[in-house]
Amino acid sequence: MNKRKNLSHKKSGNKRKRSENSFSKQQKNHGRGGPSKGKRSSDGANQRGQKGITAEVTCTRLTHDGKGIAQWEGKQVEVPHLLPGEKAEILITKRGRDVSGELKRVIASSKDRVEPPCPYFYECGGCQIQHMTNLAQGRFKQQTVNELMKPFVKPEPIMTMEHPYDYRNKSHTAFGMNQQRQIIGGMYAMNTHRIIPMDRCLIHDPKADEIVNTIKGMLKSFKVQPYNEDTGRGLLRHVLIKVGKVSGEIMVVLVTASSEFKGKNNFVKALRNEHPEITTILQNVNKRDTSMVLGEQEKVLFGKGTITDTLGGLEFEISAKSFYQINPVQTEKLYGKAIEMAELSGKETVIDAYCGIGTIGLIASKQAGNVIGVELNKDAVRDSIRNSKRNGVKNARFYQGDAGQFMVEMAARNEKADVVIMDPPRSGSDEAFLSSVVKLKPKKVVYVSCNPETQVRDLHYLEKNGYKVEAIQPVDMFPQTVHVETVAKLVKK
Numbered sequence: 407m408n409k410r411k412n413l414s415h416k417k418s419g420n421k422r423k424r425s426e427n428s429f430s431k432q433q434k435n436h437g438r439g440g441p442s443k444g445k446r447s448s449d450g451a452n453q454r455g456q457k458g459i460t461a462e463v464t465c466t467r468l469t470h471d472g473k474g475i476a477q478w479e480g481k482q483v484e485v486p487h488l489l490p491g492e493k494a495e496i497l498i499t500k501r502g503r504d505v506s507g508e509l510k511r512v513i514a515s516s517k518d519r520v521e522p523p524c525p526y527f528y529e530c531g532g533c534q535i536q537h538m539t540n541l542a543q544g545r546f547k548q549q550t551v552n553e554l555m556k557p558f559v560k561p562e563p564i565m566t567m568e569h570p571y572d573y574r575n576k577s578h579t580a581f582g583m584n585q586q587r588q589i590i591g592g593m594y595a596m597n598t599h600r601i602i603p604m605d606r607c608l609i610h611d612p613k614a615d616e617i618v619n620t621i622k623g624m625l626k627s628f629k630v631q632p633y634n635e636d637t638g639r640g641l642l643r644h645v646l647i648k649v650g651k652v653s654g655e656i657m658v659v660l661v662t663a664s665s666e667f668k669g670k671n672n673f674v675k676a677l678r679n680e681h682p683e684i685t686t687i688l689q690n691v692n693k694r695d696t697s698m699v700l701g702e703q704e705k706v707l708f709g710k711g712t713i714t715d716t717l718g719g720l721e722f723e724i725s726a727k728s729f730y731q732i733n734p735v736q737t738e739k740l741y742g743k744a745i746e747m748a749e750l751s752g753k754e755t756v757i758d759a760y761c762g763i764g765t766i767g768l769i770a771s772k773q774a775g776n777v778i779g780v781e782l783n784k785d786a787v788r789d790s791i792r793n794s795k796r797n798g799v800k801n802a803r804f805y806q807g808d809a810g811q812f813m814v815e816m817a818a819r820n821e822k823a824d825v826v827i828m829d830p831p832r833s834g835s836d837e838a839f840l841s842s843v844v845k846l847k848p849k850k851v852v853y854v855s856c857n858p859e860t861q862v863r864d865l866h867y868l869e870k871n872g873y874k875v876e877a878i879q880p881v882d883m884f885p886q887t888v889h890v891e892t893v894a895k896l897v898k899k
C-alpha cells in the first residue's frame with residue numbers, strides 16, 4: 407500500500423476472492439499472535455474450507471514479494487509468511503498446474519521471525535513482512551535489489567528507518583456495514599473489498615486514526631450512511647487523511663458517492679470541535695464504480711483546501727489529489743541522495759520529470775542553473791507553481807503534460823538539459839520518454855523508482871543507448887511492506 411500515483415489511491419484489486427492465508431484466523435483461534443504451534447491439523451482444509459494436501463517443507467529462500475519458497479514433489483511452492491531455514495507444515499492447494507502453499511504451523515522457527523505487532527496482519531495484506539525483524543526486512547530488501555541490479559552495479563547498503571512504524575502521512579479508510587448492520591471502517595482484506603474493521607493501523611500516523619475513529623462514531627447520530635458498493639445506496643465511501651508531519655496541519659477528505667451531503671455544516675462543526683487540530687476539510691465526490699478512491703469533483707468545506715508541510719528545508723502546499731511521498735523521514739534521505747548523485751554546480755539545466763508538487767526540483771533548484779518540471783496531474787502542477795512562489799524560487803518552471811510527450815517536444819526543438827531527474831510511477835517510464843532522454847544527451851540521469859523491476863527494464867534501455875549505471879541506492883520508504891525505493895545514477899558514456 408505504498409505509492410502511487412496521480413489519483414491512484416488505489417484499492418488492492420477487484421472483488422476477487424481472498425487468495426491467501428488463514429494462518430491469521432488459525433492464530434486467533436489459538437488465542438495468540440505468533441505462529442501456531444498447535445497440533446497437526448489432519449483435515450487438510452483451510453479456513454475457507456478449501457481442500458488441500460498437508461505437507462512438511464523447508465523454506466530455502468524468499469521471492470521478491472517476500473514469500474517463502476519451498477520444494478514439494480519436485481515443484482516450487484510459494485508460501486506467504488514462511489522464512490528461509492524454517493521447517494513448517496503447509497497446506498497445498500492446486501488450481502490447474504499452479505500449486506500454492508499456505509502456512510499452517512511453523513515447526514522450526516527462524517531467528518528472523520517476530521510476532522507481528524498488528525492483530526490484523528495476516529488478514530489485511532497492506533503489510534506483508536511484519537513477521538520479520540527490522541534487520542531481516544532490511545536484508546531481504548537489500549538482497550532483492552542486489553539480485554535485480556546484478557547486470558549493472560553493486561547497490562549501496564539500504565537506508566533503513568529508525569522507527570519503522572507510524573510513518574505514513576496519508577491514510578485512507580473504507581466505510582461499510584457489517585452483517586449486524588453496524589457501521590464499520592477499516593482496510594480491505596487482501597485482494598477483496600471486504601472491510602476489516604480496525605481502529606488502528608500501525609503504519610499510519612496515530613492522529614489520523616484518532617480522527618477516523620471520531621468520524622466513525624459520529625456517522626450514526628448525523629445519519630450519514632456508509633456507501634454500499636453492491637446496492638449503490640448510502641453516502642460515505644472513504645475518509646482520506648493527509649498529515650503534515652512537520653507542520654502538524656491536517657486535511658480530512660470525506661469521499662462521498664453523491665454530491666448531496668445533508669447536514670454537512672453541522673458534521674464539519676462537530677468534527678472540528680472534537681479535533682481542533684484539523685486545518686482543512688474537503689468533500690470529494692466519487693460516483694463511479696471504480697477502485698480509485700478519489701473522484702474528480704471536490705468541494706472545500708472548511709479551511710483552505712490544502713495543507714502545507716516542510717521537506718528538505720522548503721515549504722510545500724499539498725492538495726487532496728496531488729502525490730506527496732508518504733514517508734517524509736525517508737524521503738529526505740532519498741532526495742538527499744538523488745541530489746547528491748546529480749552533482750550540481752549551480753549552472754545546470756535540470757529536468758524534474760514526473761515531478762508531483764515539485765519537491766525534488768525545488769529542493770535541487772538552489773544548486774542548479776534552472777529547473778524544468780513536468781507532471782501529468784493538474785492539481786499537482788498548480789501546487790508546484792505555488793510552491794516555487796512560496797519558497798521564492800525564481801529559476802524553476804513547471805509544465806502540465808505527459809512526461810514522454812514533453813520530452814519528445816523538447817528533443818524536437820533541440821533544447822538542452824544537463825541533468826534529468828526522473829521519478830515515474832510504478833509502471834516505470836516509456837520509450838517516448840527514454841528515447842528523448844537519449845536525444846537530449848544530458849550528462850547525467852538520476853532515476854528514482856518505487857518499483858525496481860520496471861526500473862531495471864528502463865536502465866537496460868539507457869545502458870544500450872549510451873548511458874552507464876554508476877551507482878544504486880536503495881531506501882526503505884515502506885517498512886513492514888515488501889516495497890523498496892531505489893535511486894540510480896547514470897552517466898553519459
Ligand code: SAH
Pocket residue numbers: 410411412413729730731759760761762763764765766780781782783786807808809810829830831
Ligand atoms: N517526484 C515526485 C512525484 C513522484 S510520483 C515526488 O517525489 O513527490 C510520480 C508522479 O508521476 C505522480 O505525481 C504522477 O501524477 C506523475 N505521472 C504519472 N504518469 C505521468 C506521465 N505520463 N507524465 C508525467 N507525470 C506522470
